[in-house]
Amino acid sequence: MPEHAIPAQLNRGGTTYAAPAYSPSGRPLPRLEIEIHPAGDRQLAVITGELDIDADQLLHSTLRAALDRSRHGLDLDLRRVDFCDCSGLNILLRIRQRALQDGKTLCVRAASGAVRxxxxxxxTLPLLAPPDDHRPTAPTRAPDAVQQHGDTQGGLGRHR
Structure with missing residues (x-):
């Protein structure tokens, strides 16, 4: 389990990791919640909130653990991510590199406008988009209808 996370079991067999509301120094932290769901031979991570330097440790440790538990890789649903800066992107690229070293893949299945x-x-879109021949083993929608933020598609198309 991520060191600075507050876990809570979900009814559908997944786990939610939420960042504490305040840093050890008492400073309010950005909102971040990561739901991990088994999806066949892969894991699905549904992320809500802000991906920045304050989210670094929770995001990295949670995604790394989900990748380690998967057989073929990790799919990300980022439709509920309000903000992502270079720190958040760096974590995604580090997890992608780890996945490749392990013979797995990391794919962004859906993204908010800010992430896109x-x-x-x-x-970096081509690095994180699903390959043309990769078919998800589970629906790209997470439980409880993830489509929000006025983005009716949310998916990432292949850009050449």
Missing amino acids: RLLTVTH
């Missing part, structure tokens, strides 16, 4: 813009501007 960051991936596009940094030219």
